[in-house]
Amino acid sequence: METCVEKSKTLGIGVGIIVLNEKQEVLLLLRNSDAALADSAMHLEGTYTLPSGKVIFGETFEEAAKRKLKDETNFEVNIQDLQLISLANDVNEYAHFATIGFLAAQYRDEFKLKSSKEFTDYNWYPLESLPKNICEPSQKIINNYLNKTIY
Numbered sequence: 001m002e003t004c005v006e007k008s009k010t011l012g013i014g015v016g017i018i019v020l021n022e023k024q025e026v027l028l029l030l031r032n033s034d035a036a037l038a039d040s041a042m043h044l045e046g047t048y049t050l051p052s053g054k055v056i057f058g059e060t061f062e063e064a065a066k067r068k069l070k071d072e073t074n075f076e077v078n079i080q081d082l083q084l085i086s087l088a089n090d091v092n093e094y095a096h097f098a099t100i101g102f103l104a105a106q107y108r109d110e111f112k113l114k115s116s117k118e119f120t121d122y123n124w125y126p127l128e129s130l131p132k133n134i135c136e137p138s139q140k141i142i143n144n145y146l147n148k149t150i151y
Contacts (some may be wrong), residue, residue: 029048031044032120050138063079074116086140
C-alpha cells in the first residue's frame with residue numbers, strides 16, 4: 001500500500017486548557033487576525049481559543065499545559081490540578097495536531113493577557129453561549145468536557 005506524505009505540512013501535539021471562573025464561565029482569548037502575529041500553525045487567526053499551544057520536545061502534556069497557561073494568562077496551576085478531559089484529532093489544510101484537553105481544576109494569580117500581539121482581546125463566556133468564531137480545536141475540547149467524553 002502506498003501512502004502520500006505531505007512534507008510541507010505541520011504535524012504536532014498541542015494542549016488546550018479550560019479555565020472556569022466562579023460563575024462557571026470559560027476563558028477565551030481572541031487570536032490576532034493578522035496571520036503573522038497570530039502564531040498559529042493551523043491558521044486560526046481571528047478566532048477565539050482556549051489558552052493553548054504546542055508541546056515542546058521532552059515536555060509532558062501536563063508540563064506543556066502549565067507552561068502555556070502561565071505564558072498566556074499569568075495563571076499558575078499545579079500539575080495535579082490539571083484534569084485530562086479531551087483527546088482530539090485536529091486536521092485542516094495547514095496542519096495536523098493531536099490535541100490534549102485539560103481542565104484547570106484550581107489556579108491562582110491574577111489574570112494578565114500575554115504581552116505579545118498574538119492575542120488582541122479576551123472574555124469569559126457561559127459554556128452554553130460561546131462566540132460563533134471559536135476555533136474548532138477549542139470547540140472540540142469544550143464539547144468533550146460538556147458531553148463527558150474524552151474522544
